[in-house]
Amino acid sequence: MAATLPSPPACRGSHELIWIPGGTFAMGSDRHYPEEAPQHPVTVDGFWIDAAPVTNRQFAEFVNATGHVTMAEKVPNEADYPGALPEMLRAGSLVFTPPKHPVTSTDIGQWWTFKFGADWRHPYGPRSDIRGKYDHPVVHVAYSDARAYAEWAGLDLATEAEWEFAARGGLEGADYAWGDELMPDGKQMANTWQGIFPHKNLRPKGHDRTSVVRSFPPNGFGLYDMIGNVWEWTNDYWSTRHNEPAASPCCIPHNPRGGPAEASYDPRQPEIRITRRVLKGGSHLCAPNYCRRYRPASRHAEPDDTSTSHVGFRCVKRP
Numbered sequence: 001m002a003a004t005l006p007s008p009p010a011c012r013g014s015h016e017l018i019w020i021p022g023g024t025f026a027m028g029s030d031r032h033y034p035e036e037a038p039q040h041p042v043t044v045d046g047f048w049i050d051a052a053p054v055t056n057r058q059f060a061e062f063v064n065a066t067g068h069v070t071m072a073e074k075v076p077n078e079a080d081y082p083g084a085l086p087e088m089l090r091a092g093s094l095v096f097t098p099p100k101h102p103v104t105s106t107d108i109g110q111w112w113t114f115k116f117g118a119d120w121r122h123p124y125g126p127r128s129d130i131r132g133k134y135d136h137p138v139v140h141v142a143y144s145d146a147r148a149y150a151e152w153a154g155l156d157l158a159t160e161a162e163w164e165f166a167a168r169g170g171l172e173g174a175d176y177a178w179g180d181e182l183m184p185d186g187k188q189m190a191n192t193w194q195g196i197f198p199h200k201n202l203r204p205k206g207h208d209r210t211s212v213v214r215s216f217p218p219n220g221f222g223l224y225d226m227i228g229n230v231w232e233w234t235n236d237y238w239s240t241r242h243n244e245p246a247a248s249p250c251c252i253p254h255n256p257r258g259g260p261a262e263a264s265y266d267p268r269q270p271e272i273r274i275t276r277r278v279l280k281g282g283s284h285l286c287a288p289n290y291c292r293r294y295r296p297a298s299r300h301a302e303p304d305d306t307s308t309s310h311v312g313f314r315c316v317k318r319p
Helices: 056-066 143-153 160-168
Strands: 017-020 023-027 040-044 047-050 092-096 112-116 231-237 276-280 299-303
Touching: 017 160, 023 160, 040 160, 047 160, 056 143, 160 231, 160 276, 231 299
Parallel strands: none
Antiparallel strands: 017 047, 023 040, 092 112, 231 276, 276 299
């Protein structure tokens, strides 16, 4: 007799939720970036997760229903950013702006620009809009915006362990969400950078930045865009390495909000107490010559208050 799957929960918004059965898996990697180590066993309970990232269309429904104003649309509070230049205390967000020529420095300021007036409705700056992009992932959302949407929908954000377990699609130990080859038989499996980052992009039109969700094959659980397209927020606070597993096969101690017991702050800016969360999945800017984070084990630190043109989210629901 076939196993009976739990019925998807009721929620606001147009969500296709996929049931992920619980299990134990090897989380992290000892073969790539140091923050992914050590690989260790983790057990997660079953949960539902969005089949694809939340789109501009879905986010617009939320904003229309609630009047929510995103972090990128708000003027920063001077008290939260000691030492900030007064002229920078304006509403805006970080936008990827490719240089017109090769660059030799790793200074990200050569391709990231803080643009006043950039937000989820204006992804490349105040003169842009989302016409023709309603089925692209919403971007320029800070952690608080993702949480607000999830709470309105009656859902939540994934823990890092839940997210990685889902992204692996049932493949144990594979480097990618689809196996051990980046491009099996030369086939592009996710919206990642093609060419030489950051100045030369060889992707076809329509995939040069974010792409329509579900444009690439799903993983073994039927989930789309777990790799590439946009990085995705999780509930977990950032740690520079995975903690060693405790006696029980769990990840790191979690508080009821989904983060570890201690919040993480940027050590380069000790005077600014902005917590950092874990992003997962890589984005359309991940490239073999620069950021090889188009893998389930990859992880990245992002301050809670930060929004960019390559970060979005998807939601989960626990029984």
